[in-house]
Amino acid sequence: MSGKGAPELTTIDGADLRVAVVAAQWHTTVMDGLVSGALRALEEYGVPDHTLVRVPGSFELPVAARVLADRGYDAVVALGVVIRGGTPHFEYVCQGVTQGLTQVGVDTGVPVGFGVLTCDTEEQALERAGLPGSKEDKGHEAVSAAVATAAVLRAVPEPRR
Incomplete structure (x- = not known):
């Protein structure tokens, strides 16, 4: 199972960050767990200014993430779930979402x-949704990564000229 080898992040202070969470609506139980984990992480890191936006499905995450990034949020967290079926739809959606979110960043x-x-x-x-009994909490982890990265980038000094 994944999750092994995850980094121990140093103390994350998100007090001066604006963070948006964009979450799909498919697979309600899984999404409820992911959103709960994300909101819990925002609270733990002291992020007072956060917004939750819901979109129909995972394929809509990149466009919503782009709009939120353009509106001045310091970090955006995308939450969704795609479960393999019997058609190539899974590969197309996963590839599109992954490439789209990468492009936004x-x-x-x-x-x-x-x-x-x-x-x-x-x-x-x-198992990954952060629900009672789940082995992993990917909503929490996604916020941790985004907020830690935003804090690191904010601390990078401007180059001297």
């Missing part, structure tokens, strides 16, 4: 926390 310079579960089964998604 690179194009805007705004860290994008990747909390999109790409699982073969619903059971795998539930």
Whole structure:
């Protein structure tokens, strides 16, 4: 199972950060867990200024993330779940979402926390959703990565000229 080898992040202070969480609506139980984990992490890191936006599905995450990044958020966290079915749809959605969210971060310079579960089964998604009994909490992890990266970038000094 993944999760092994995760970094121990130093203390994260998000008190001066604005963070947006954009979450898909498919697979309600899994998404409820991911959103709860994300909101808990924002509270733990002292992020007072945060917004939660819901979109229909994971494929809509990149465009929403781009708008939020352009509106001045210091970090954006994308949460979703795609579960493999019997058609190539899974590969197309996963590839589009991953490339789209990567592009948002690179194009805007705004860290994008990747909390999109790409699982073969619903059971795998539930194991990663941060629900009671889950082995992992990917909503929390996505916020941790985005907020830590935003804090690091904010601390990078401007080059001397």
